[in-house]
Amino acid sequence: MSSKVKLIALSSAVSVVALSAAAQDPVSLTIVSWGGAYTASQQRAYHEPFMEANPHVTIINDDGSANALAGLRAQAQAGNVTWDLVDMLPSDAQLACDEGIVMPIDHDAMLAPAPDGTPASEDFLPGSLGECFIPQIVYSTVLTYRPDAFADDNQPSSIADLFDLENFPGRRALQDRPGTNLEWALYADGVDPDDIYDVLSTPEGVDRAFAKLDTIKDSIIFWTEGAQAPQLLADGEVVFTTGYNGRMFAAIEEEGQPFDIIWDGQIVEWDGWVVPADGPNVDVVMEYLYFATDTQRLADQAKYISYGPARASSAPLVGEHADLGIDMNQHMPTNPDNYFAPIVLDNDFWIDYGDELRERFANWMLQ
Amino acid sequence: MAMADATEQVGSETDSRGRLVTSDGTPLRRALERANRRRKFTAFLLVAPLLAFIVIFFAFPIAQMMWRSVDNPQIVNALPRTLDALQDWDGRTLPDESVYAALHADMVEDQERARRDQLIGPLGIRLNYELSAARSAISRTARSVSDFEAPYKDAFMDAHRLWGQLELWRVIQREGRPLTLSYYVAALDREYNEDGQIVRRDENRQIYVSLFIRTLVLSLAITGMTFLLGFPIAYFLSTLPMRYANLLMIAVLLPFWTSLLVRTSAWIVLLQQQGVINELLVNIGLISDGNRLNLMYNQTGTIIAMTHILLPFMVLPLYSVMKTIPPSYMRAAKSLGATPSTAFRRVYFPQTLPGIGAGGVLVFIISIGYYITPALVGGQSGRMISNEIARHIQQSLNWGLAAALGSLLLVGVLALYWLYNRLVGTDSLKFG
Numbered sequence: 001m002s003s004k005v006k007l008i009a010l011s012s013a014v015s016v017v018a019l020s021a022a023a024q025d026p027v028s029l030t031i032v033s034w035g036g037a038y039t040a041s042q043q044r045a046y047h048e049p050f051m052e053a054n055p056h057v058t059i060i061n062d063d064g065s066a067n068a069l070a071g072l073r074a075q076a077q078a079g080n081v082t083w084d085l086v087d088m089l090p091s092d093a094q095l096a097c098d099e100g101i102v103m104p105i106d107h108d109a110m111l112a113p114a115p116d117g118t119p120a121s122e123d124f125l126p127g128s129l130g131e132c133f134i135p136q137i138v139y140s141t142v143l144t145y146r147p148d149a150f151a152d153d154n155q156p157s158s159i160a161d162l163f164d165l166e167n168f169p170g171r172r173a174l175q176d177r178p179g180t181n182l183e184w185a186l187y188a189d190g191v192d193p194d195d196i197y198d199v200l201s202t203p204e205g206v207d208r209a210f211a212k213l214d215t216i217k218d219s220i221i222f223w224t225e226g227a228q229a230p231q232l233l234a235d236g237e238v239v240f241t242t243g244y245n246g247r248m249f250a251a252i253e254e255e256g257q258p259f260d261i262i263w264d265g266q267i268v269e270w271d272g273w274v275v276p277a278d279g280p281n282v283d284v285v286m287e288y289l290y291f292a293t294d295t296q297r298l299a300d301q302a303k304y305i306s307y308g309p310a311r312a313s314s315a316p317l318v319g320e321h322a323d324l325g326i327d328m329n330q331h332m333p334t335n336p337d338n339y340f341a342p343i344v345l346d347n348d349f350w351i352d353y354g355d356e357l358r359e360r361f362a363n364w365m366l367q
Numbered sequence: 368m369a370m371a372d373a374t375e376q377v378g379s380e381t382d383s384r385g386r387l388v389t390s391d392g393t394p395l396r397r398a399l400e401r402a403n404r405r406r407k408f409t410a411f412l413l414v415a416p417l418l419a420f421i422v423i424f425f426a427f428p429i430a431q432m433m434w435r436s437v438d439n440p441q442i443v444n445a446l447p448r449t450l451d452a453l454q455d456w457d458g459r460t461l462p463d464e465s466v467y468a469a470l471h472a473d474m475v476e477d478q479e480r481a482r483r484d485q486l487i488g489p490l491g492i493r494l495n496y497e498l499s500a501a502r503s504a505i506s507r508t509a510r511s512v513s514d515f516e517a518p519y520k521d522a523f524m525d526a527h528r529l530w531g532q533l534e535l536w537r538v539i540q541r542e543g544r545p546l547t548l549s550y551y552v553a554a555l556d557r558e559y560n561e562d563g564q565i566v567r568r569d570e571n572r573q574i575y576v577s578l579f580i581r582t583l584v585l586s587l588a589i590t591g592m593t594f595l596l597g598f599p600i601a602y603f604l605s606t607l608p609m610r611y612a613n614l615l616m617i618a619v620l621l622p623f624w625t626s627l628l629v630r631t632s633a634w635i636v637l638l639q640q641q642g643v644i645n646e647l648l649v650n651i652g653l654i655s656d657g658n659r660l661n662l663m664y665n666q667t668g669t670i671i672a673m674t675h676i677l678l679p680f681m682v683l684p685l686y687s688v689m690k691t692i693p694p695s696y697m698r699a700a701k702s703l704g705a706t707p708s709t710a711f712r713r714v715y716f717p718q719t720l721p722g723i724g725a726g727g728v729l730v731f732i733i734s735i736g737y738y739i740t741p742a743l744v745g746g747q748s749g750r751m752i753s754n755e756i757a758r759h760i761q762q763s764l765n766w767g768l769a770a771a772l773g774s775l776l777l778v779g780v781l782a783l784y785w786l787y788n789r790l791v792g793t794d795s796l797k798f799g
Contacts (some may be wrong), residue, residue, distance in 0.1 A: 066761075067761045067762070069761065069764055070761050070762075072765060073764065088435075093762070094646065095492065097487070097488070098487075098492060098502070098506060099489055099492070100482050100484070100485050100486030100488055100490045101483075104482065125612060176747065199498075209799070220779060221746065222664075222746060222747055224742060235639060235640075235641050236640075236641045237639055237640050237641060238723045266745050277482070277483060278483070345652045348503055351495070351502055351503070352495065352499055352500040352501075352502055353499045353500065354763070355495065355496060355499065355763065355765070356499045357572055358670055358763070359572045360572050362755075363456045363571050363572055363574045364571065365747040366577065366747060366748065
């Protein structure tokens with residue numbers, strides 16, 4: 001082919017593409033997520049491939065997930081829904097679902113089956129799908145410590161060690177909310193992980209958890225924002241901190257901080273999508289969801305951040321970190337080596353008892 | 368001009384009843400009134416944009432917030448039949464079958480509505496504010512309610528244990544009206560007992576009253592600190608020649624031009640245990656390594672950081688007042704035999720009071736509503752009531768409670784302002 005012919009072929013190809021693109025009106029999707037490294041991982045694993053396959057779609061990121069429920073409610077009340085898709089925690093998703101401000105999801109009809117044909121409702125991890133909620137990742141809240149704060153032959157290895165001031169003295173950072181802290185207090189006090197929420201539903205169980213927390217109260221600093229936890233540990237303000245495993249991974253592997261993660265008693269939770277009711281581009285959002293929650297896409301996200309994919313069929317596809325080249329499997333909360341004593345966060349429990357326990361916890365913190 | 372025209376016309380003209388009239392025969396009084404009205408109208412037009420702005424973006428949202436703190440539509444809308452049937456219930460034994468049948472009818476009817484218009488979800492969230500686990504009682508029941516068969520009482524009690532408890536029914540009966548005081552009851556650390564009387568909450572759930580008190584104390588402490596630090600600076604600035612004063616004024620205003628978050632983060636770097644101040648003190652041997660000071664994540668952190676941020680609000684009014692006090696007054700006092708301290712106490716200081724009042728009111732009112740800085744450097748003991756309000760607006764989404772807390776704060780500030788007005792008088796304020 002001469003170069004002239006090539007040029008003509010190329011330009012006609014371009015015009016065909018341009019024509020087919022013009023046939024579909026340009027759409028811009030506003031996708032709300034958590035910002036930072038998390039949004040970046042979604043951008044690379046989901047948004048960019050989707051926009052490449054659908055040139056008429058532009059995706060705009062909005063870092064509003066921390067207050068997404070308030071935002072959804074305000075938009076619904078104003079009758080002006082501008083968000084197309086929102087990333088949120090399942091407890092908030094359930095509340096939004098109860099209020100009717102997000103769409104119910106028919107998982108098998110709306111989501112891709114696994115490559116071997118297993119329908120979506122069976123492929124997603126048990127208990128992760130919600131009435132209006134499609135999980136993407138499993139994340140966990142873990143205990144992390146500084147090995148250099150203790151002798152080499154005396155390193156902590158369990159949640160019980162967090163409450164052991166005698167062998168492991170020093171300040172500890174906990175999140176300033178009852179969730180995770182009360183669970184760990186009971187776990188360290190000898191309650192079986194499967195029974196924790198049954199015990200916590202009784203007044204005696206709550207007293208028991210607070211009594212256990214009392215034993216370390218004078219050594220506690222509270223953190224609020226996810227980024228504070230690794231910072232406190234890096235600054236040497238504390239010797240233990242609780243925190244999200246993805247943040248701890250970033251601190252250890254990307255910044256080279258001298259931390260170790262204790263996977264014992266990791267508190268496991270999902271994070272995923274909801275679709276606002278009456279959103280402006282529901283058809284395109286459905287196409288996006290089908291694409292972005294399939295087996296390969298969920299596995300791809302683990303290349304950029306150390307959160308586990310929410311589909312069973314994605315696990316074997318998890319490979320190396322895209323930039324660091326380390327094997328991500330060992331950093332997944334769901335890796336069997338890490339998943340030996342997990343506590344699965346019970347969202348129904350926290351929606352029901354959250355207000356009351358939060359008040360009691362706030363009162364406890366102040367005393 | 369119109370008025371001038373009117374007055375020029377006075378002359379000697381009078382009408383039949385002896386009243387002064389203008390040349391075209393209108394009584395002078397009316398002509399004056401008309402001219403005045405026109406002037407007033409022009410003046411009103413000039414302030415109208417601001418007035419509209421204040422009404423739309425200030426008065427209206429505040430009114431709406433106060434409305435939200437008593438608005439209570441969820442139960443009335445969702446359970447009309449049940450509330451009817453509950454009217455004669457005595458609250459001592461479980462309601463009878465007719466009430467459960469009414470509840471069944473209400474819930475079944477709700478499921479026939481379009482999803483967006485369903486009322487059961489909001490109902491569960493509303494009831495959960497009063498009684499933990501009420502939400503899951505509602506939502507779990509709603510999932511199976513269309514399969515229920517008479518007798519409904521047993522069916523409901525099988526679906527969730529709360530339907531067999533008096534507490535839930537008491538809440539439904541008590542809160543089954545369009546307006547409620549329950550958000551205010553909760554905001555004052557109180558609750559309803561079995562007889563419907565308002566009593567103090569269980570001690571380990573009381574938080575808001577102590578937070579209100581702490582907010583007040585911290586705001587007063589911050590106002591006091593800004594006064595102690597700001598007064599000498601303002602005095603010094605007012606005595607300097609203009610060009611040096613302007614230069615130093617820039618230093619005072621610098622915090623204004625830096626992002627709030629940057630300033631707060633800078634304080635974190637300085638104050639933390641491994642931070643600059645502690646390192647310095649350890650290095651020069653004032654404190655030992657094991658006894659580093661806790662300068663942040665407590666009230667100290669909140670007071671230090673907020674004093675710094677609010678200092679300009681104290682210095683500026685003080686400076687503008689001090690600029691106007693002629694130095695000759697102090698010289699005169701001294702020449703009449705006053706010692707420097709007497710002259711300061713009896714001549715200079717009283718003249719700065721309008722500036723102190725203005726600066727104090729500004730700093731106090733701003734700090735009472737502050738929440739970003741306390742959230743970042745205050746830890747637990749340095750948190751203020753506005754942090755709780757923000758949490759209920761953004762996270763727990765209990766907007767009714769947030770509105771009640773906000774209204775109480777507003778009323779508190781107005782009461783303090785009224786008190787200040789009674790004691791000192793607001794007309795003496797001088798903002799610069």
